[in-house]
Amino acid sequence: MPPKNKGGSRGKAAEPKQEEPKKPQTVRELEWQRYYATNPYQKAYEEHGLSGMTPADRQAYCDQEYLKPGRVKTLSNKAQREFWKRVNEANIPFRSLPRPSDDQWGRDKNGRDIGDYTLEEYAAYGEKKDRYLRLFYDSIFFKSSNARAYDAPRRDGAHPIYTCSDEQLDVERARRQEMAELKRELYGQRLSPYSLDPDWDDVTPIPQSEPEGALAAIAYPEDYAEAMGYLRAVMASKEHTPRCLRLTEDIIAKNPAHYTVWLYRFAIIQHLNISIPDEIEWLNDVSLNYIKNYQIWNHRQLLMDHYYPTIATSASDVAALAESERAFMTRMLALDAKNYHVWTFRQYLVRKLGMWGDVERQSTESLIHLDVRNNSAWSHRFFVVFSDPAYTTPGSHATEHDPKVPADVVDREIAYTQDKIMLAPQNQSPWNYLRGVLIKGGRKLGTAREFSGHFVKNLGDDNAEEVRSSHALDLLADIYKEAGEKEQALLCLTRLSFKWDRIRRGYWEYRKGLLDQS
Known part of the structure; x- marks a missing residue:
């Protein structure tokens, strides 16, 4: 213990003169002020050095160094008594704060030094x-x-x-x-x-396992990576609960193309026996936001397969479902009339719910009326008309004659197609449709010779030749071939190759070669 100061000490060391300290404005200034307050001779040392300090200040500064832990014990007993006497006389603080460092406060979220607060x-x-x-x-x-x-x-x-x-x-x-x-x-x-x-709280997320040193590791967004960690955990434990359903909804909102999440969601729906109409209502909103997503339509098909057996015995429930699905697909096709996923699902649904007949056929007419070049609508119409089990042969191929198709159906489709061709003669979709109708109806292509001829005049005459549709010229080539008029068929293909469709010259030359083989 340092000895007590006995009154009447002689030769007190002069305390360093210090100016009235300014009020600190920042944390850094306050810390330095405290440092110099507990190290009273440090300022004089920094400003004047040892040689510039008074003898008393110099002695007090050196004595303060011996107040550091363990230093005073290196002195002899006599020296220690003298040391404590000088410390008491100079009023040197027994404990001093360490010198502040520039980075001791760290930085805040904006990069600002907290010491400048x-x-x-x-x-x-x-x-x-x-x-x-x-x-x-x-x-x-x-x-x-x-x-x-x-x-x-x-x-x-x-x-x-x-x-x-x-x-x-x-x-x-x-x-x-x-x-x-x-x-x-x-x-x-x-x-x-x-x-x-x-x-x-009871779930420990499983992080994504990336191979060590991967050259192209995927930089997942932080929130998505965490949600996927929880998904892996609940899937590993085979949990099927409402919170898992909410988790799939969150991940689908972040990545609607995640196929595994959709399959897991369907498994949860089955396990919890969730209302399919409610799920479809939720799915409709998702579909309208991600119109080009395939997984949405696969999920919808799984829902239909799961739901249909429960309503199959009720014709009114099946009809109501068909009507609601048709109305929704109309909304989807209004956004993109050629959406492949919608048309594929629609064909599935027609078979599943028996949506054959005039209503479905007329729905295609509405779309063709809006865009006569909508090949998807033409294709669906062909499917609806020539796959209807009410009057077609089950399993009949699209490119083979079906004797069960009524003649009035064939006549109706030919007339409808010819009307649409007149609107846009160079539109390939109705010409292909016309070929398909003739084949399905077992009629020769020659029955369309007169109609096709309206679009081709003075063939072979360089000065007067007029072709309003290269597709009519293509059909005429097959009509002439069917009739055995090889030279006329060759002329059609030659004019297509050298003038009216030169970009596909290789194809037309191939077709000419087939004429020689026949």
């Missing part, structure tokens, strides 16, 4: 940190209690039963939300929705 800013910053820590420890306590409540049903009666009320859950959600806001303000870090939700 005003004292008021730093006080507010400290209050937020204290508040966050209090919330953090309260949340830790809740998690412990919640875990016991989660395990309670699996314990025997000898153990106390812990419960977690809805009110406690709401309080914890509010607590975590406040924690998230504070963490974002303090550190710029964002907490995921799942870490904020007590419902997910």
Whole structure:
């Protein structure tokens, strides 16, 4: 222990003269002020060096170095007594603060040095940190209690039963939300929705496993990667609960093309026996936002396969479903009239729900009326007309004659097609349709010779030749071939090759070669 100062000391060392300190404005200035207050001779040393200091100040400065832990014990007993006497006379502080470093306060979320904070800013910053820590420890306590409540049903009666009320859950959600806001303000870090939700406390997310040193590791967004971690965990445990359904909805919103998530969602729907109409209503909104997504339509087909057996015996329920699906597909096709996924699903649905007949056929007429070049609508019309089990042969190929097709149906389709050709003679879709109708009806191509001839005049005459449709000329080549008029067929193909469709010259030359073989 240092000896007590006995009154009447002689030769007191002069205390360093210090100017009245200015009021510090920042945390850094306050820290330096405190440092110099506990190291009173340091300022003089920095400004004048040892040689420029007074003997008393120089001695006090050197003595202060021996106040550091362990230093004074290196002196002899006599020297220690002299040392403590000088310390008392010079009023040297027994404890001194370490010299501040430039980076000791760190930086905030915006990169600003916290040492440059005003004292008021730093006080507010400290209050937020204290508040966050209090919330953090309260949340830790809740998690412990919640875990016991989660395990309670699996314990025997000898153990106390812990419960977690809805009110406690709401309080914890509010607590975590406040924690998230504070963490974002303090550190710029964002907490995921799942870490904020007590419902997910019992799940440990499984992170994405990337091979070591991967050259092209996928940079997933943070929130998506975390949601996928929870998905892997619940899928690994084969959990099918409402929270898992909400999880799939979140991931689908982030990545609607994730095929595995859609399959898992359907498994949950089956397990929980969720209302299919409700799921379809949700799916409609998703479909309208992601019109080119295939997985949506595969999911819809799985729903239909699952739902149809439950209503198959009720004609009115099947009809209502067909009407609602047709109305929705009309909305989808209004956004993109040639959406391949919609047309593929529509063909499936016609077979599934028996949507044959005039209503479906007339729906294609509406789309063709809007765009006569909509080949998807033409294709669907052909399917509806020539696959109807009411009057066609089951399994009949699209390019073979079906003797069961009524003549009036064939006549109606020929007349309809010719009307549309007149609107746009160079549109290939109705010409292909016309060929298909003639083949299905078992009629020769020659029955369309007169009609096709309206679009081709003075063939072979360089000065007077007029071709309003290269597709009519193509059909005429096959008509002449069918009739055995090889020279006329060759002339049609030659004019197509050298004038009216030169970009496909190789194809027309190939067709000419087939004429020689025949």
